[in-house]
Amino acid sequence: MRNVDLRLDPKWIVPIEPTGCLSGHALIVDAGCIVALVPTAVADSAYAARSRLELPGHVLMPGLVNAHTHAAMTLFRGVADDLPLQTWLEREIWPREARFVSPEFVYDGVRLATAEMLKGGTTCFNDMYFYPDATARACLETGIRAMLGLIVLDFPTPYAADPDAYLQQGLAMRDAHKHAPTLSFSLAPHAPYTVGDATWEKIVMYARQLDLPISTHVSETAIEVAQSLERHGLTPIARLHRLGATGPGFIGIHGVHLAPADVDLLATHGGHLVHCPVSNMKLGSGIAPVPALLARGINVALGTDGAASNNRQDGWSEMRIAALLAKVGSGDPSVVPAQQALHMATLGGARALGLDGSIGSLVPGKQADVVAVDVTAIRTLPCYDPLSHLVHVAGRECVTDVWIGGERVVAGRRLATADEGAIAARARIWQERLK
């Protein structure tokens, strides 16, 4: 008998790797890692767990990975709807950011976002925003796993005066937190249209020296692509390729308007695409060619984008709508079946962030980032196929318990790592200020 920290006995386990669904199995966790997924009888004879939880109406699955957001913007949730991207940015978002965004705003906003994400089963996110040091502090407190983007823009903001200042602040943040086991880092130039060639070249240099991925918005709108063709004679992706930014560490966000040659380029050089279906729909940006990307073997992850253009930090909604949108966008109802949607929401996200060696599936040796989903409610009955239900029927409201690296961060639908009342009180204060 091996002594271990935790044994979970759910009705079903959806490990993502391998595909499909196990029943009659237990999940064994020790020292923060998954030790085994074994039949109950094997668990009985081989493991003595210090803690054990029966989950007779639950599916266990890996935590969802939100591969693109601006977590602090949760304080702007629903502040301006029904506008196209450029108007929305230039008239509604950028002026509010210039006036209100501070380390305090970011800290409070990220605490709110991570409370929402954790309670909804998202255990890891890829962030791009100002004051990432405040984001890091909030994440360390709530226990969520995060990849922090070292944001870079060519224009000044209260956070930084010029590209070098953005980079210096980002690198200092990384130095301060680089030993935190739940944090990782990317270079995060905002977009091809807000960052010029000279800055891109510096970013590519840092990415190579420090072995960091590059995470950027790209080809989000038709206008962006048209302007890139006009100014540079190249699509945004082709321009980034010429600048040396593409490759296996390239995390392209949105990719709504990709030319066939852009898809070839991503397929050939190993870039990842973060699909943000709700944001793309809400801003009227278009439908990303997800079935074509998947058919070419390109890794596709899912992101919520910020709460100002969504208006949720809800990986379940993103997963279901990604499946539905791919079907209607292609006219082919067979694309993005449930297993594929679940893969994009978990292991696809982990791969995009370069973390698939440690998270994204319930495989022995990986970190125990695990979500328990209650499928006993009236709205989830009957259940012929748990995979189908996870995508099309379940939602974040079905998540009852969440572990990250074996630590229980949500217990019985309550956040275990931070005071929800205090987080809500700060959100209400910002609501009054921003009104």
Place this chain on the structure above:
Amino acid sequence: MRNVDLRLDPKWIVPIEPTGCLSGHALIVDAGCIVALVPTAVADSAYAARSRLELPGHVLMPGLVNAHTHAAMTLFRGVADDLPLQTWLEREIWPREARFVSPEFVYDGVRLATAEMLKGGTTCFNDMYFYPDATARACLETGIRAMLGLIVLDFPTPYAADPDAYLQQGLAMRDAHKHAPTLSFSLAPHAPYTVGDATWEKIVMYARQLDLPISTHVSETAIEVAQSLERHGLTPIARLHRLGATGPGFIGIHGVHLAPADVDLLATHGGHLVHCPVSNMKLGSGIAPVPALLARGINVALGTDGAASNNRQDGWSEMRIAALLAKVGSGDPSVVPAQQALHMATLGGARALGLDGSIGSLVPGKQADVVAVDVTAIRTLPCYDPLSHLVHVAGRECVTDVWIGGERVVAGRRLATADEGAIAARARIWQERLK
């Protein structure tokens, strides 16, 4: 002081008519009807309520109207995903229906569906299915308001052998229940492609004689329209118009592939369109031209369709996705703003069913079909605009209390009119049978 049955004191009221959001108001209910929406001080001085409920973190709004479903099919929830409409119908659904559907199946399925709908804030639905007498019995027990379709097909099923038998059974059901205040009726020929001209002519005759609306699937897929043009030389809508079926009592369901002349026809003759965005996405059918219909003044309602093609009976999901899909489908993020989406989900549905004189908005004199939505959770903070939150942030999990005709059918998230455990137990029995 007037003695009344009930006073509700929410944070906000979204009455739909007029548009916008009230705060500091109370809703007064007596004898099943809305008596007044008045400032709190006026309520204090004018009404003595036998029962009073403080809802300090809630929005009150009219119950959602699900303007198209096949409620009993909730027992087929998720039984076959990822297939196009005709394959899905012919290979997966129709054989299962032939084998399993009976009055017992329909009764149990409708109890399950109405439990899901009521707990999610849907207070009225428009149904089309076999054995509508069993549907009627289930609805009377759970207290939900329903329009029961007198289904007609040209081919035999275990329910009826020929069109006359379908009609006779439907008319007998109507005779048995026509005095029930929560039930109403429509003639429900399945679709133009499953019902021939001779049967349509009979249906149109009955609709005129009995003053019943006609509810039918129409122009759901491109193939349906192409076959209609080939066989009849007319689009499905033009053919139904020639047969006399269009007009203010016409409830067209889906309308994904409408020609400009079809839209003209609906606009001119006053037909209603029930938009089922999730079903249309999941089956890859296409995107209905909702902004164009609304621009022409055509009344648009929302429907979930059956749980075999959705896989939810969730009006909130339908409302949010309708807004998102219209934006991405038209490329215009300004279409279907929150107020419009809320209208489609409530009053638009009531109008389609010919019930807008009695439900669909919180207007004095109408039935008290009211839903309380809790907007205090972390995921709903901050809140700058309650209308935006109802569409883009809230979901059925936020619904705490529901009244129909003044009767509290959901109290503190629990179904008050039926035993949820018994409903779930029956769903599990069918799950085993259908496996």
